[in-house]
Amino acid sequence: MATLSHDPLWPRAGAWPALAELEPGASVDLTILGVPAWRTSLSPTNAHATPAAIRAALQRYSPALMPDRSQAGQAPRDLGELRFADAGDIDEPDGPEGEARTIAAVATALDRSSALVALGGDNSVTVATALGAWGDDLGRAGLVTIDAHYDLRDGVSNGSPVRRLVEAGLDGHRIVQIGIADFANSAAYARRAAELGITVIHRDELHGRRPAEVMAEALEIAGAGGGPVHLDADVDACDRSVAPACPASVPGGLAAWELRALVRAAASDRRVRSADLVEIDATTDAADERTVRLAALCVLEFAAGIAAR
């Protein structure tokens, strides 16, 4: 990345302190954790390059919210007031041992942090990230996915995390899938979603609905057990023009602003303690890094949601 200009009145996001190096007992509002899984992806991917790319892209942005004249006060909000930390990357997160390391790292981070965003990696990371966040609350937990795909395939891959979580004990009636797209799924998996009691909000249903209203509906369903809710934000739900680095993004997907608004709305709800941003192969991004930049902005949207709690 080219050297970024320095302006003391324009602080940059990112470059957050290492979680392990904070003073003992210090707590934080949001921790990022790289989970660079890629080995079981159905499409060839270098998604393991993406956590570092997102960290670099964060520094393009200011952690500040601008005054909105629809709200009283008109004051800007500096998200630098929040306490951020970086828990580093999981070493070799693929496979049973890697998933066990991820589960442990997520649980440890959430002992000290109000919330955690996992930077994938492919969509397989949702399993260990959610299980680590839920811990003993699996029986009451909920899941919201923003994804073009059901991810209910058989086997272990980026196309199966939702099925694997159900098999681990997640109640399908507390799963909501936002953005499911035509021509990106099979009828068999649509039937599987229905059999499991999953609520599906088709991509076309989003036209004309406010993202915050859609997320509120999803959280009512996913949070009905009174347990924590994990957000799986698969960037391939977005239109291919804004997410060219996602192998399975399709033309006609969500707008970038819709994904950002959905992520912010989710994070503004205290039940959402964990999220993942997945399916980006930073090495195939457009020259302007638009997919990775969108993911970096989603990290900041998550922080904005926390600030609104």
Ligand SMILES: N=CN[C@@H](CCC(=O)O)C(=O)O
């Ligand atoms: N979350 C993504 N799921 C896609 C993956 C497809 C791919 O990698 O090509 C799916 O199951 O179809």
